[in-house]
Amino acid sequence: MNYNTLLGTVARPCRYTNSEWNSIHKDHSAAKARFCLCYPDIYEMGMSHLGLKILYHLLNSHPDYLAERAFAPWPDMEAALRQARLPLTSLESSVPLRDFDVVGFTLASELTYTNILTLLDLGGIPLKASDRTDRDPLVLAGGPGACNPEPLADFLDAVVLGEAEEAILEVAEAVAKNPPAKGRKALLDQLAQIPGLYLPSQYRPEYGDDGRLAALTPLNGAPARVRSRIIADFDSAPYPTRQVVPYLETVHDRVVLEIMRGCTRSCRFCQAGMTYRPTRQRKVSTLLDQAEKAIASTGFDEIALLGFNSPDFQGIEELIVGLLEAHSKRSIGISLPSSRTDTFTVSLAEKLARVRRPGLTFAPEAGTQRLREVINKQVTEENLFTALEAAFDSGWSAVKLYFMIGLPTETKDEVEAIADLLQRAAALGRKKLGERKGRLKITASVGNFIPKPHTPFQWWGQEEPESLKEKQALLRSGVRAKEVRLSWNDVEMSRLEAAVSRGDRRLGEAYHLAWKAGARFDAWAESFQPALWQQAFESAGLDPAAYANRHIHFQEALPWDRLDYGVTKDFLCREAQAALSGILTPDCRVEDCANCGACPRSPDFAGN
Amino acid sequence: MQEIICRFSKDEEVKWVSQLETVRVLERALRRAEIPIAYTQGFNPRPRLAMGPALPAGMTSQAELAALFLSHRMDAEELKKRLNAQLPPGFSVDAAWAIPAYKKKQTLGEIDTAEYVAAAKGPIEAEELDRRAVGLLSCREIRLVRQREKKTQKIDLRPWILALSIAEVPAGAQVKMTLRTGNAGGARPQEVFEQLGISGPEWQVSCHRQALYAGSAQTAARPRRMPLRSLHNSRFRRRSGKQEPNMR
Numbered sequence: 001m002n003y004n005t006l007l008g009t010v011a012r013p014c015r016y017t018n019s020e021w022n023s024i025h026k027d028h029s030a031a032k033a034r035f036c037l038c039y040p041d042i043y044e045m046g047m048s049h050l051g052l053k054i055l056y057h058l059l060n061s062h063p064d065y066l067a068e069r070a071f072a073p074w075p076d077m078e079a080a081l082r083q084a085r086l087p088l089t090s091l092e093s094s095v096p097l098r099d100f101d102v103v104g105f106t107l108a109s110e111l112t113y114t115n116i117l118t119l120l121d122l123g124g125i126p127l128k129a130s131d132r133t134d135r136d137p138l139v140l141a142g143g144p145g146a147c148n149p150e151p152l153a154d155f156l157d158a159v160v161l162g163e164a165e166e167a168i169l170e171v172a173e174a175v176a177k178n179p180p181a182k183g184r185k186a187l188l189d190q191l192a193q194i195p196g197l198y199l200p201s202q203y204r205p206e207y208g209d210d211g212r213l214a215a216l217t218p219l220n221g222a223p224a225r226v227r228s229r230i231i232a233d234f235d236s237a238p239y240p241t242r243q244v245v246p247y248l249e250t251v252h253d254r255v256v257l258e259i260m261r262g263c264t265r266s267c268r269f270c271q272a273g274m275t276y277r278p279t280r281q282r283k284v285s286t287l288l289d290q291a292e293k294a295i296a297s298t299g300f301d302e303i304a305l306l307g308f309n310s311p312d313f314q315g316i317e318e319l320i321v322g323l324l325e326a327h328s329k330r331s332i333g334i335s336l337p338s339s340r341t342d343t344f345t346v347s348l349a350e351k352l353a354r355v356r357r358p359g360l361t362f363a364p365e366a367g368t369q370r371l372r373e374v375i376n377k378q379v380t381e382e383n384l385f386t387a388l389e390a391a392f393d394s395g396w397s398a399v400k401l402y403f404m405i406g407l408p409t410e411t412k413d414e415v416e417a418i419a420d421l422l423q424r425a426a427a428l429g430r431k432k433l434g435e436r437k438g439r440l441k442i443t444a445s446v447g448n449f450i451p452k453p454h455t456p457f458q459w460w461g462q463e464e465p466e467s468l469k470e471k472q473a474l475l476r477s478g479v480r481a482k483e484v485r486l487s488w489n490d491v492e493m494s495r496l497e498a499a500v501s502r503g504d505r506r507l508g509e510a511y512h513l514a515w516k517a518g519a520r521f522d523a524w525a526e527s528f529q530p531a532l533w534q535q536a537f538e539s540a541g542l543d544p545a546a547y548a549n550r551h552i553h554f555q556e557a558l559p560w561d562r563l564d565y566g567v568t569k570d571f572l573c574r575e576a577q578a579a580l581s582g583i584l585t586p587d588c589r590v591e592d593c594a595n596c597g598a599c600p601r602s603p604d605f606a607g608n
Numbered sequence: 609m610q611e612i613i614c615r616f617s618k619d620e621e622v623k624w625v626s627q628l629e630t631v632r633v634l635e636r637a638l639r640r641a642e643i644p645i646a647y648t649q650g651f652n653p654r655p656r657l658a659m660g661p662a663l664p665a666g667m668t669s670q671a672e673l674a675a676l677f678l679s680h681r682m683d684a685e686e687l688k689k690r691l692n693a694q695l696p697p698g699f700s701v702d703a704a705w706a707i708p709a710y711k712k713k714q715t716l717g718e719i720d721t722a723e724y725v726a727a728a729k730g731p732i733e734a735e736e737l738d739r740r741a742v743g744l745l746s747c748r749e750i751r752l753v754r755q756r757e758k759k760t761q762k763i764d765l766r767p768w769i770l771a772l773s774i775a776e777v778p779a780g781a782q783v784k785m786t787l788r789t790g791n792a793g794g795a796r797p798q799e800v801f802e803q804l805g806i807s808g809p810e811w812q813v814s815c816h817r818q819a820l821y822a823g824s825a826q827t828a829a830r831p832r833r834m835p836l837r838s839l840h841n842s843r844f845r846r847r848s849g850k851q852e853p854n855m856r
Contacts, residue, residue: 004620005812008666013624021636021696245636245696247622247629299636299694330639331653357651 003094006080014248015043015071018091021245022297024060024067025092031066032176035059036090036100036123036137039108040115041521043071047244048252050306051143052106055168057240065172068092068100072115073122075520075527081122088122097123101175103137105156107145110500111493111523113152116141117515120155127512129157129201138180138187140171146198147275148453150559151500153200154508157188161196161563162228162275163261165237170194192222196229203562205505211546213504213557225564230608234261234280241293245300254302254335255294259287259319263308264588266596267365268376268579269407271452272308274572275565277598279589281307284315288322295332302333302356310336311345312589320351328355339363339402341379346390353395360391363402366410367417373582374409376575381421388425392432397439401425405471406449406463408579415471418446419478426481440483446475448494452501453560454567456575459552462498464545465491492530496522498548499537504559507547509540566598566608609646610678611707612687613715617670618663622698627662633699634674640694643687644680660716660820661789664796669817670702671723675716720790721770721823724797729780730811732804737781738774740804745772750803765803768795770823789820 007013028034037056039046046052052069059067068090073081081088087096097103103125105116117127120139126132129139141149142160149159160167171194178187191197202222208214218224231237239258246253262279263272282290291303303323307313323334333356338345341362352358364384366372372379391399403418422444429440448468451460463471468491479486500507514536521527537544552558554573561569571594578585585594588601597604618625625633635655638645647653660673676687688704695701707715728737744750750765768788775782783804788794797815801807 007624009809013665014626014629017622017624019621019697021633247625247633249629249632296640299639301635301639331647356653 003081003086003089006077006084006086010076010080011074012248015074016077016091017247018094020247021299022242023092023244024056026060026066028066028093028095032064033059033066033102033172033179034100035065035067035102035104035172036070036095036097037067037104037106038070038072038097038116038119039106040072040112040119041108041523042074043246044248044250046071046106047246047248047250049106049108050256050258051108051164053240053243053256054238055104055164056244057242058165058238059168059172061238062169062172064176068095070097070119070123072112072118072521078118078122078520087124088119098125098136100137101179101181102140102171104140104142107141107143107149107152109523110145110151110497111528112521113145113500113511114515114519114522116152116155117511118520128154130154132157132184134181134184136180136184138175138184138191142168144272144275147271147563147565148501148503148560149198149200150505151503151507151511153505154512156200157184158191159198159200160229161198161226162565163231164229165231167194167196167229171197196227198226198563200505205559207506213559215557216559216562218562225562227564227608228275228566230276230278230566231261231280232608235282235286239290241290242297243294245298252304253300254304255291255298255300256304256306257287257291257294258282258306259310259313260307263312265309265312265378266376266575266585266587266594268374268456268575269365269404269449269452271455274454274456274567274596276308277566277596279312281313284319284322287319288326291323292326295327295330301331302335303327305334305336307337309338309340311338311340311342311348316348317351320348324351324354331355333358335359337361341384341387343387343390346387346394349391349396350394357395359398359400360396361400361402362387364421365402365404366407366414367403367419367421368414370582371407371410371414373584374579375407376579376585378584378587384421385425385428388428389432392429397429397433397436398441398443399425399429400443400445403444403446404449405446405475406468408449408457408460410449410463412471412474415474416478418444419475422479422484423481426483429483442481442484443487444479444484445487446472446489448489448491450494450498450501453558454563454565454572456572456579458502458558458572459554459576461549461551462495464549465495468494490525490528490530492533493522493525493528495544495548496530496533499544500547502552502559503547506540506542510536510542513539566596568597568604570604571596610681610709611715612676612678612682612684612704613707614674614676614688614691614701615703616672616674616695616699616701618668618672619698619700620668622696623666623668625698626665627659630663630672630699631657631659633696637691637694637696637699638676641690643676643690644678644682646677646679658716660719661722661794663817664798664815667724667797667815667817671817671820673716673719673820675707717791718822719820720788720792720794721786721819721821722789722794722817723786723819724784724815724817726783726785726797726801726813726815727777727780728783728801728806728811728813730806730808730813732781732806734774734776734781737783737804737806738776741772741774741783744800744803745769752799754799763793765795765799768793769800772800 059065139157174190203216206214260281262276334352335358365377430437646656656677658675684704688701754761771786
């Protein structure tokens with residue numbers, strides 16, 4: 001199968017080029033389990049995702065297994081493929097998706113899900129799991145979005161919950177023993193035995209007269225709760241040092257060094273902070289070794305330290321000194337993403353600036369102390385301003401700030417407080433930078449709050465789009481400083497994201513309809529079509545507001561109740577109530593255990 | 609600082625890798641090969657290298673040029689060997705040579721001529737294409753408007769076409785052309801194709817760059833530079849023995 005004649009007619013043809021450095025090309029006939037790992041967005045996005053890299057190299061490092069990659073074709077390429085009647089193929093061997101044993105999807109963002117249907121359809125695989133036969137591959141999914149896979153239940157055969165490094169090898173072993181071509185039923189039965197695997201077809205939803213989900217009943221002895229997988233020994237967890245080096249400039253075009261997993265700061269809106277517990281970190285010696293090997297085998301000029309809060313890494317200074325010692329002579333820069341807002345972060349960044357000045361980002365999230373206490377973001381305005389002052393003093397003239405609007409209990413005054421805070425940050429910058437004030441740039445990214453499953457705010461309804469729009473306008477008019485650049489999220493897009501985040505199985509119909517009507521790349525402003533989605537929801541007999549904007553009672557059945565991510569529902573419920581009373585929950589790495597249920601320290605721990 | 613010129617080829621499998629992306633391929637391969645490349649100063653240090661005239665995406669080549677500036681001296685053959693071990697499939701350095709120290713920088717700035725050979729299969733016969741090529745060469749000027757994003761530019765293509773010939777081959781037509789290129793202006797292969805009527809979805813064209821060199825009289829007119837010019841001619845133009853693209 002060859003796309004060559006098509007590539008002259010599409011944008012960025014390099015997306016479909018397959019000979020990248022370190023890409024792995026194995027012999028199909030010798031492999032006992034063949035995976036096509038798909039990322040439902042363009043190449044540049046998918047190749048920035050560490051999870052995909054880990055699984056790709058992990059599967060390929062096994063002599064009997066093979067993994068190749070596929071990404072969502074941009075609409076021009078989709079049209080070209082359809083016109084030429086060519087199937088979508090994997091990059092490495094140009095084999096159509098339908099000819100693999102397993103087609104696996106990374107669920108990274110709810111707004112990429114329509115592209116899953118494109119990949120299945122162009123790959124020659126029936127969209128609905130119930131229509132697949134022994135000739136079709138197993139369709140698997142995993143990743144952060146697996147926290148609530150119910151909207152995709154119609155399309156997926158099985159879902160891996162949590163960290164997949166061990167589970168994927170168990171899946172591969174099951175596939176090698178029982179390839180789908182020899183009988184899907186036997187394979188699915190075997191998969192059901194693997195811990196952390198959720199098979200949507202094993203659960204039957206029931207809906208009440210009020211139109212709400214009443215229950216999701218396990219069938220054929222399926223477990224009442226499926227516990228997500230957690231890698232206990234993170235230090236020795238597989239890390240790919242021979243990462244594929246893309247030709248195209250990707251979003252994260254560098255060595256991504258995963259220094260830690262999990263976060264215990266307990267921000268109440270944060271899904272990853274709840275579902276990747278407990279916090280684990282790698283040894284400094286392991287990381288220095290991984291960085292050395294990864295740089296040697298890729299030739300990247302930057303190392304990014306990945307962790308929800310890299311300055312929280314115990315031994316971060318030792319790590320940074322070690323990395324600088326090993327790599328600064330070769331002009332290899334180091335960056336550390338962080339959501340901390342303090343001078344410690346600035347002092348670390350200053351050390352790194354010797355080679356390449358990293359960007360500085362602070363995430364105060366809300367405009368007032370009261371609201372920061374509601375969301376358990378333990379940062380004061382004083383922390384922020386001393387950090388900003390330190391940043392301007394140490395030579396930064398551009399900083400980035402993250403905020404959210406529409407947070408539970410937020411008032412309009414509190415939105416104005418964000419504007420006020422930005423005005424004062426700009427004033428501070430002008431004063432501190434003096435003659436260099438012309439270079440001052442404060443980028444404020446303002447997201448809309450989205451209630452996410454497995455968080456204390458999962459029950460809270462999102463603010464109506466109209467009201468969010470008003471708040472955006474309020475903020476816009478309040479920020480007059482020309483040095484401040486505001487960026488927004490589309491409110492309709494956020495509503496769709498909220499509806500899908502909290503959606504049940506019935507959304508599958510809306511997905512199918514929207515996709516048939518042309519919905520693609522919904523996270524991209526240029527291709528998102530709210531009217532089309534409205535129509536799809538209506539035709540499916542569904543109301544997006546009922547999913548996105550409604551406050552859910554604590555007693556109601558939730559579509560993700562069958563999924564156990566460690567933190568107990570009790571804990572989430574206690575946290576939700578604490579939020580409304582403005583009571584803070586401390587970081588359990590520093591202070592007392594809050595009994596979240598995710599680690600053996602916790603009295604409610606029920607095992608992994 | 610030592611300057612080493614590499615002549616490299618880009619094969620079919622990497623023909624969609626653009627010029628900018630090719631720079632990144634080289635930068636990363638240099639780092640993997642641990643070649644002592646010099647870095648630029650400033651906030652964002654970058655490897656010091658300069659590229660010859662950009663190859664349009666979608667074309668193969670056996671004549672790409674890159675000038676590498678090294679912080680420590682190194683044998684050119686050794687560099688070629690180490691770089692080749694670290695280049696992705698489809699890229700290969702076919703020759704590398706050091707530029708004498710007395711030579712001014714911007715060696716590649718003197719490159720002004722490119723030779724292409726293309727296989728074109730489509731609704732117009734080779735014989736007719738040949739007539740059109742002869743017609744084109746007999747024109748005193750070929751005026752056209754070039755559009756690049758928002759800017760438009762009026763150009764005369766004719767002085768930039770140094771040679772053009774058509775040959776009939778079993779599967780269609782073979783187009784050979786020598787075009788002016790580089791900083792002082794030049795013709796793009798695509799523009800010549802369009803003049804011949806080779807454009808549109810019914811055409812299958814594969815184009816290959818065969819040579820790049822400093823061919824203008826300007827250089828020859830300055831005797832002091834003569835040895836360098838002969839160096840360009842002998843080394844830039846030396847064929848690597850590769851096959852011209854198949855006519856399929």
